[in-house]
Amino acid sequence: MTELAQQLSFKFTWRSYQQKFLDYFQDHIEDDHLHVVAPPGSGKTILGLEMISRVNKTTLVLAPTLTIRNQWQSRLRTFFIKDSGFDRYSLDIKTPRLLTFSTYQSLHALDKSLIEEGKTLVDYFKEHGIRTIVLDEAHHLKSEWWKSLFTLKQIENLTIIALTATPPYDSTAQEVKKYFDLCGPIDDEIAVPDLVGNGDLCPHQDFVYFSRPAQSQMKYIVTYRERIMAFTNALLENADFQNMLLQHPMYANTAASLEAIYDQPSFFSSILIFLKAAGHPIDPKKLRFLGFKEKNIEFPDLSYEWLEILLQQLLVAQRSSLASYEGLLQPIQKELARIGVYAKKRVNFIGDDQLYRSLASSPSKLESIGAILIAEQKALREALRAVVLTDFIRKEFLDFSGTDTETLTKLGVVSIFQYLRTATDFKSAIGILTGSLVILHKSTISDFEKLIKGTQYSLTPLACDEEFLIVNSFGSAKNHIVATMTALFEAGAIKILIGTKSLLGEGWDAPAINSLILASYVGSFVSSNQMRGRAIRVDGRKNGKTGNIWHLACLDPTVADGGKDLEKLERRFEAFSGVSASGITYIENGLERLQLPIRYSADTNLQELNAQMLRLAAERDQLKERWFDAISKGSVLVREVKLPYTGNIPFEEAKKLRWGNASKYLLLEVALGIGLFFPEFLAKNIGTLLGQGVFRFIYLLLIAMVVGFAPKTYKALKLYFIFGNTHKKTKRIAKALLAALYAKELLHTPTTQVSIKTEQQSTGSFVCYLLGATNAESSLFVNLLAEILAPIENPRYLLVYRPWLFGQWGMRTYHVVPAIFGKRKQDAQLFHKHWRKHVNSSSLFYTRTVSGRKELLKARLSHIVYQFKEVPKKAITWK
Template identity: 25%
Template sequence: MMWRMPESAPPAEPDPAPAAAWATVTYPRQFRTHQRQALDAIDTAVASGARRAWVVLPPGAGKTLVGLEAARRVGRPIVAFGPNTAIQGQWLAAWREFTPAALPAGTARDLSAPVTALTYQSLANFDPDAEVDEDGRAHLPKAGGKRRGGLRDRLHDNGRALVEALENAGPVTLVLDECHHLLEVWGRLLAELLEDLPQAHVIGLTGTPPDTLTAEQSRLVDELFGSPLYSTSIPSVVREGNLAPFAELAWFTEPTPTESQWLAAQAERFAELRTDLLEADTEFLPWLDRRFVSRPVSGLGAESPAVAWSRVERDEPERAAAALRFHHAGLLALPPGAALREEHRVEPTADDWVALLGEYLTARLLPSSDPDDQAVVEKIRAALPSVGYQLTKRGIRRGRSPVDRVLARSEAKTDAAAEIMAAESDALGSRLRGLVLCDHERASATLPARLRGVLDAEAGSARLVLSNLLADPRTAALEPVLITGRAVAADAGTARKLVAFVAEHAPEIELDEILPDAVGAVDVTGQWSSRRWVPLVTRFYETGAAQVLVGTRALLGEGWDARGVNTLVDLTTATTPTAVVQTRGRALRVDPEWPEKVANTWTVVCVSEEHPGGAGDWHRFVRKHHGYFAVTDNGEIASGVGHVDPWLSPYAPPPASTFADENEAMCARAQNRARVRELWQVGTPYRDELVHTIRVIPTSQARRTAPREPEPGAPQPPSWVSAREAARRPWPDLGAGPAPPRRGLAALATAVALIVGAVGVVAGLWWLPVAMAAVPAAAWWRWVSALRAASLAAGRELAALADGPDPLAFGYAVADAMQDLGLSERGADAVSGVVEADGSYTIALNGVDMETSRRFTTALDEVFAPLTAPRWVIARFVTDPLPDDDAVRAAGLAWLRRTAEPNAIVYHAVPAGFSSSSARVNAFVHAWNRWVSTGLATMMTGPVAESILATHRGADPFAATTALRIDWS
């Protein structure tokens, strides 16, 4: 945490009379848990002499009250800035809740009121004629720029007057709401301004997590505020009951037939290029092999191939990932030292081809004077625009992609919005309060000539969404209303109701009459602006007179509040963390009229399999969910698309053939709001910590159809583990097991009986030999029975090993090895596993910091992965399945007699984190023998290593696939 005290002047104390007045005003209700914690953090900092603070609270957590109360406690005039007029109004309304109403609030730029609420635009009201140079380029100095040539010199007169008022107001408290907006030009201005306000206290409020900022943004925020004093997450506020539980859902669609036909035609040229490049007589694949597989490794000394490849991934991440996807597609051998991770086990994308083609062009084709090479250059030049790229003098550059525009604004997405609202209406009836958010009201740019006849001119607009909703009888009955910064529109019948509503609740506003013969969508016009129609239309909507609002992210995506919103359909293209958090925050307000409210947030995703760039909208969907936490269908709270459906991968969309089933499953989940609320466990304890997890999906049918819940309590090492000959108990007691019955006792009993019988014959006691004959018979019968029982028991233990270790056993081994080496405070006792109905596991190491949990999941992922070029490998013995009881008994008997045939062997990589020293390798072997299998580690050098890699490279040592994720707890 960083705090700065100005060195030029000592802090000035507020005048006693105003301070006393501030102390008499209080907030009449209790603050929520997170509000109290944030206020305590600010109080502590202020008491220590700090003047700048920054707290992170998600939308709906009560940032406004925190800002006002923190500023009130400072005891100085308050000037609060927000990004729009809606938030400005919220500040005024919130201050009116403080009692007694002795200190008024206002919006005057002369700061005459004790509390002033302004917008950032009122401060940064630049003169448009001075904003750009002759070429249209803006000159925006870096944060902290000096007054001469800085932003202050380019302010409009109104903005300059406000700056002077701030400088003349004396010591004030500036509250900067939604301060992520300071990352724009306003922040650079404030950096200059605050240099001249050394006595001001500054409190920043935002819902955007600090770890999502870029390096430049972080630098600016650090200059303005220092490190955040307090931060909490959306899940923690939901657990407290101060935000509504919610489910993240998706509707998957393909482009319309017309759009698909156009996309297929666009893809033909790039497909032809790929075919040409893969011809046997072309140089592309051999060049790739020289570049990534047989590449010369110079200057790396004795570094292992894995270290050398890690440098490639560090220096050229996009090309390295593309090369590994080419390997997955069978187009390239595996580069030495490389390991395939989840993101590599997908087909190469158009971006992957372009990443490799770019260097191939500059390194191989462009310097060549060969006419054949130049012909290939021209083919590449002609094909690149079809995937959104262009070949320029400086190489391949990304351009505006018409393909991405078709996917982002596909008419299928507006149709999907209607389907979602119809399904939600069936589930909620009159309770439905839906919101559809778009990027724009109307298409602002002229449709490119090549897209005419492919896309509607209004494609992706709020106007088109309204039109579609009104055209469908199921959603027309919901009386949707369009509301943007420029217009209000609805069906004529709904518009008449709205006009009457405004006349009743705001009679001073004169609206134009809706003509009696008007039908279809009409605009509601009159003497009003967005400042007036936003609150009025919102009230109209909350009464249920309109059950769906269609609006733009600019107006309704931030600062707008309607507590009843319970269904949000996101049609926007914004993927920044700020936009995602703010957009979803519209639906998360707690509804006093429905305490059991659960919100559904839908993202519509359009994917085309007709085009190599057809996953662009999918990757936008992935970026939206990256770093955003929501509940999964099994109760985890996870980041990424896995919380929509655990089978979704961030690296590739599901097949289009599954879309209908996915949408049906999404609708079923949407209807079961009670289950979503139960999964969130509102009111239960939490740690508000992040933990890395690994999802393990066994491909063994037996395991997937018969999942087993982990045993309660601390895990115990298994009684048996697989071994070379059959099975043994865990290390170090490798010789223990079911003891075979002692045949020697039966033999001794037989010998004694014979001797006694012989004595009886000599003595003439004829009955004694007969009696003694029963003794060895009984002894031998008992021995045979015991042998059968022991062999059956041993065989059943062996049969249980045929499926291989439980996935959790691998996790226990990794955790214990980390603990033994001091790499983790917790071992196997801290490993948790959630087992799904399909047999997949989600495994995590709990009670450790996030970096330790990351190391754990990374190491476990390496254990499960097919062999590539590890430094060390460790053996795991594999027992054969036993088909029937006779085989079970025979195997057990062979084990008891130590005559079993040697078991097959597979090799797993010793994770890189355990491969750096013999002590670390030994610790891993010790844990491996305890939980998984007997077996030793082998260093991958010499003929033995070559033999192992020749027979096992690329083989899956454990029948499972993996996916790394981040969960909240």
């Protein structure tokens, strides 16, 4: 036994969820990789030190900042070092010891210096015997740090432990892949419900407050949409543009352009869709050549997405090969630039950055913040401790005076302050805390001066309102100012603190926060979760704390999905779990648990929605009850694949019309019809039965039944196969996947302990998950199932199923072989074997051949004929 295991011993008692994690530690670490997701408040650093002790090898801990590095040293001294002492640790990577705490920046700098000396990082690690690396706050890893860390992975038997509060799911696909290649799959996750149940996090809820754009913004949006519509209509009538598409090699000579079509199937689709929308008949030979029958093609509308794909290729990607059409393309480019759709060689109809920024920083959110704080103050009274976090300071509004808040045209710390100062009664309760601007109300100055003794600072009256003072400080005094402002907030001298997420988002701690407003739109999953972490911590000085986290959404009433501001919010909600807002109690990630409308329009009653949110926010005692009721219903976080309900009407109404009832009612109607029809038919044809015999009678009966009931029977069967069979097929696919994973020995939990579960939720969503497997196994299963069900991209192997009836009804006939089974032919055949056993008799195609590429192209174009638009999501639910 080395000195680490001998000298480091946890002095206290592990919390139940920590002990549960440690019970499985040896199983997780067998492959020398351990990836743990641990939310704020779970004791991540202490668990990390315990893992280091158990691995028992010379270790390097890497942190993103010096502050976090120093926290490791502090926790080591406080929680692990025995009375005899332990001093074989270092804070300098250049002088490593048995246990070294450093930063990613220092490792990167060391790597560069070693290269200059003709040495390598691998040799350095071997020389100093470093055999374990701990990656703390692994979500902070930046591109320039990757190479150094991946270089170290070539060291044999090197153990890598990755710790994070939030994996960077909203990064680019390439960055996410790098992250998981380095850290490995998630082995375990310390669940927020465990922390709430154990009293380490407080019961909390996320709410959304909606607003509509200000009148000036609305005018801009409507004008923007009208310009795009006018441009699109003009382009559809442009005969020269149509002729260019008709003469494009992909359309004019499809057979000779297959390789180009294989590489750009979406572009080829956009050509067909545009020409169809322009009223040009599509040559059926093109479609038959690709394997489609003309009668099955249901062309989608020419959406902005398709137009964007088309013009991006013509104006940028293929511009050099279209030189002869420059006289046509140049005016189109200029017009797109004029209306704000083309910039920096990027055509962007949908997510126009300028339009999104306009909504995300809409001054209408100032009114939202005011309304939220008024409601929270009414509910909490003197106990209110609210923090408003935003992205920018906006010092240009420091001179704002008067009461015309419409001139506060940008969202930021100062504009929020000025709105609250002039439009609400919170004046003496407000304070500002940022890295470069600190403002106090004069009523708090005496308390401030008592706390700040010994620190150099000066006070300057605010020009627009002398009741407020700007605190000026220099050098190290800034840290004392932050600590003092925090203390004033904790004590209640300041009840509403406005700041930037850069200063207060990570590392800053004020457990008294009970209301947090996230007026930030730059933030990612990671920063959003870190900001929430400020409000969900328990307050040791006050029992029974609850936390409300408010998210602001400015809706674009010109689009059905609410616009980019809401889309960003939906992605943000995927990063954290919480209790359902009303109705049946359950714990799940995502926005769905708030039970908001499926579609939004100019007619959506935002006042009613906001009133509902404010009412629920005031019910803090019920919030506690809902959390503990939901916690009692489960014991573990389960990863699942969710096929969301995408209908335009509420699911409860829709399900009466969908397959489950529609097909049954139709079949029942057929049965009842036959029951009523038969006596009448018998009475009318009794003479035939007696005179011409039974066979003649049966013959006439069958003809009458076919004529009368075949259409309804056909419709009922079609409804069942198209809609009713989808969820059953998903379960069969899951069974095939599970069997293949066991056959490839990627799962190790005994098969007798593992089962596939499916559920139709009250919201209409259909979910599928694995019960009884480890966290890592469940994660693998869910990722692969989502890959199979997702729109087809570029797999190496493809499964093709072609029954005649499916083709007639436009049912999905293509599925991918997951990449993990597609690397080797034997593995693809193994997956195919289990697919045939559990799903159907699909054929297996290798897509890197000519015939295989043709099948892949048809599969990727098949969105044109698919009836199913659901895109699978990966969800996390407490069960």
